[in-house]
Structures are given as C-alpha cells and as structure tokens.
Amino acid sequence: MRSKTLLITAAILVATACGTDKADEPAPASDDGAADTAIESTPEPTEGIAGQTVNAELIFLGDSASGTVAPPTLLTSPAAVQAYAGWFASEPGLFRDVQGAFAARSSYPSPNRPLLAFTNGPSCATVDDADLMADGARVYAAFHGEQPSKECLAAHTQIAIFAVSRSKLPADFTLVGTDSSSTDASAGPGELLTFHELNSALGYQPSVGREVTPDQALGEFVAALPSHQAEVRDAAAKLGDGERAFGFVLTGCAARTAELIVTPSQVSAGTVGGELVRCIRPVFYVAVFAVAADQLPSNVTIG
Numbered sequence: 277m278r279s280k281t282l283l284i285t286a287a288i289l290v291a292t293a294c295g296t297d298k299a300d301e302p303a304p305a306s307d308d309g310a311a312d313t314a315i316e317s318t319p320e321p322t323e324g325i326a327g328q329t330v331n332a333e334l335i336f337l338g339d340s341a342s343g344t345v346a347p348p349t350l351l352t353s354p355a356a357v358q359a360y361a362g363w364f365a366s367e368p369g370l371f372r373d374v375q376g377a378f379a380a381r382s383s384y385p386s387p388n389r390p391l392l393a394f395t396n397g398p399s400c401a402t403v404d405d406a407d408l409m410a411d412g413a414r415v416y417a418a419f420h421g422e423q424p425s426k427e428c429l430a431a432h433t434q435i436a437i438f439a440v441s442r443s444k445l446p447a448d449f450t451l452v453g454t455d456s457s458s459t460d461a462s463a464g465p466g467e468l469l470t471f472h473e474l475n476s477a478l479g480y481q482p483s484v485g486r487e488v489t490p491d492q493a494l495g496e497f498v499a500a501l502p503s504h505q506a507e508v509r510d511a512a513a514k515l516g517d518g519e520r521a522f523g524f525v526l527t528g529c530a531a532r533t534a535e536l537i538v539t540p541s542q543v544s545a546g547t548v549g550g551e552l553v554r555c556i557r558p559v560f561y562v563a564v565f566a567v568a569a570d571q572l573p574s575n576v577t578i579g
Contacts, residue, residue, distance in 0.1 A: 327411030327418075332440035335391070336377035337406055340433045342367055343398040348416070348453030349463050351391040354384045355535040355546035359464030360393055362538030364435075365573060371540055377437060384551075385439070392417075393437045394453045400428030406436035415445060416452040466536025466543075466565040469521070470511035473531075474560040475503035482525035482560055485545065485578045488512050489520045497523045501562055512564045520572065523564045529555035534563040538571065544579035 346363040349356075361374045378391075385391040392408060394417035404421035417436045462468060474480075480502060488494040494512050498505045512521050522543055526534060530550030537544045545563055 327409035327414065327416070330408040330410050330415070330440060331444050332392070332408040332438040334406055334436060335381070335439050336374060336435065336437040337403070338370055338373055338435045340364060340367060340370055340395070340435060341430070343431050343433050344395070345398065345433055346393065346395050346435070348451035349393045350451060351385050351393060351463055352387050353548045354551060355537070355548045356463035357384060357391070358537045358546060359462065359466070359535035362464035362466070362536070362571070365538045365540050365571070368540045374435070374437075381439070388442050389439065390442060391437055391439055392451070393435065395433045395435050397433035398431035400431055403434045406434075408438045408440060410446060410449070413446050413449045414452050415449045463535055465538055465571040466567040468534060468536070469514065469564045469566055470508055471534050471561060471563045472504040472507060474501065474525070474562055476560045477502065478557070480560065482527070485522065485524040487520060487578065488523040488564065489515070494521070494523070501525070504562060508562055508564055515566055518569050519566045520569050521564060521566050522578065523562070526561045526563055527558050528561055529553045529559050531559070531561055534561065536565040536567060538567070539573070541573055542577040542579040543567075543572065
C-alpha cells in the first residue's frame with residue numbers, strides 16, 4: 277500500500293534524496309517504437325550523481341505550499357495526465373495550474389513523447405528553473421536557484437514537469453527523486469488494487485462508481501458484477517490504515533490498466549491503453565482503488 281501521506285518526510289532531491297518509480301506503461305526505446313523500456317523500481321540513493329543535461333522542454337514549474345511530495349512519474353497516456361494532478365487536489369490553485377500546463381499541450385503524452393514529473397523538497401528554498409538530467413541509467417531533475425528564505429513558516433515543495441522525446445532517454449532507466457512512499461505504477465495518489473475485463477453479455481448495464489470501503493457497499497458492488505466477483509472482493513478487503521476504497525465499472529477498448537482521477541471536488545477513473553483502438557462493441561472493466569483519506573476532498577463526490 278502507499279504510505280498514508282507524502283508530506284514533509286523526504287530530503288532535498290539534488291544531492292540527498294532517494295526513491296524510484298516505474299512507468300505507468302512500457303515505452304519504446306526510440307521514436308519508432310522498436311523496443312520496450314525496462315524501468316527499475318528498486319529505491320536508489322542519488323548521492324554522487326553527476327549527470328548530463330537531457331534535451332527536454334520544461335512545461336511546468338510550480339510550488340506546493342502544503343509540501344506535497346509526489347513520486348517521480350512517467351506520464352504516457354491521457355488518464356495518467358489527469359491522475360497526476362490529483363496529488364495537488366488539496367491546493368485548488370496549484371491543481372488548476374498543473375491541469376493548465378497539460379491542457380496547453382497540442383497533444384497528450386505518448387510512449388514516444390512522454391512527460392516526466394518530479395518534486396523537490398520539502399525545504400524553505402525557492403526555485404526558478406529545473407533541468408532534466410541523466411547519469412547512466414538514472415534520470416532525475418536538477419532544481420536551480422535555491423535560496424533560503426529569510427522567513428519560513430512552513431516547508432514547501434516544487435514540481436517540475438518535462439516533455440521529452442523518448443529517443444533522448446536511456447533505453448532502460450530509473451526515475452530518481454524525492455519520494456517517501458513505496459513505489460508503484462500509479463500516476464496519481466490512488467493505488468489500483470484490482471483490474472479485470474468483465475465477461476459481460478450483450479446489453480449489460482454497468483453499475484455506477486461508488487465507495488466500497490464499508491463491507492455492505494463492497495458486497496452490493498460485487499453482486500452487480502457479471503464476473504470476477506471473488507477477485508474484486510478479496511482485493512478490496514486489503515486496505516491500509518486511513519485508506520478508502522472506490523470501485524468503478526469502466527468502458528474501454530484493449531485497456532491494460534486504469535487510473536484514479538482525484539480533483540478538488542470528486543473522484544473518477546479512466547482506463548489506460550487502447551486509446552486509438554476502435555471496438556465492435558463496448559468492453560467493460562472493473563477497477564478498484566485504494567487512496568489515503570487525506571488525499572481526498574473533504575466532501576468527495578464520485579463522478
């Protein structure tokens with residue numbers, strides 16, 4: 277499970293932080309998609325890293341006053357982009373800024389042209405620039421212009437998001453950054469507990485998304501599924517302290533996984549994979565997520 281919060285618990289990235297994260301989907305080794313990428317997920321210290329600058333576009337540099345620390349993340353799909361902004365749902369202004377940076381792009385990220393997102397801090401420093409760096413197989417962000425503030429009432433973090441051609445990155449690489457959580461493949465704060473394609477008959481009407489933390493709600497959600505009831509029930513029962521669970525039946529085509537999408541007012545979910553595939557008839561998937569309660573809006577609604 278993810279740790280309950282990602283706040284004020286990690287060191288500064290440039291020389292002392294640690295943590296890695298896997299890609300949310302495999303990425304090809306070059307723009308022609310000839311090979312797949314292997315992303316190392318074992319935590320690795322950054323001491324002694326002296327990398328080279330990667331030719332990348334810094335599309336966003338922002339500041340989190342709450343000190344939120346998000347794992348370093350590779351974004352390669354529309355759902356991943358929507359999910360990543362959820363780390364900052366407790367700060368509506370920052371949330372809108374992150375969403376705005378994504379919306380300003382002419383197209384969604386893809387395995388050939390991914391986005392890489394990093395956080396720096398917490399600290400009382402200020403940052404005015406950042407570079408994407410690579411030291412062998414290790415890819416990280418170097419934040420610049422840090423100057424201690426004269427007054428510091430609360431530590432804060434910075435967020436840097438880069439657009440880069442996949443051909444500019446190592447064939448196999450590790451994302452390194454400030455991260456106090458266990459590593460997983462989710463782009464946002466939700467952890468995917470289970471994901472299955474449903475064996476649905478023609479005319480199947482899926483149930484609406486709902487919270488399935490209480491046993492009764494979970495039982496009602498599972499009873500409405502046409503298949504995979506036992507797998508969903510068992511997975512949703514494995515919640516950590518302070519976590520809540522949400523279940524969705526999603527429509528997609530050739531989907532591989534799903535992301536929980538958290539906004540300042542609601543939670544929803546979206547599939548990853550098959551975005552360019554056309555299906556003869558709808559394909560339904562069940563997805564159940566766990567998320568720390570303090571990462572959710574105070575009066576959460578389910579979209």
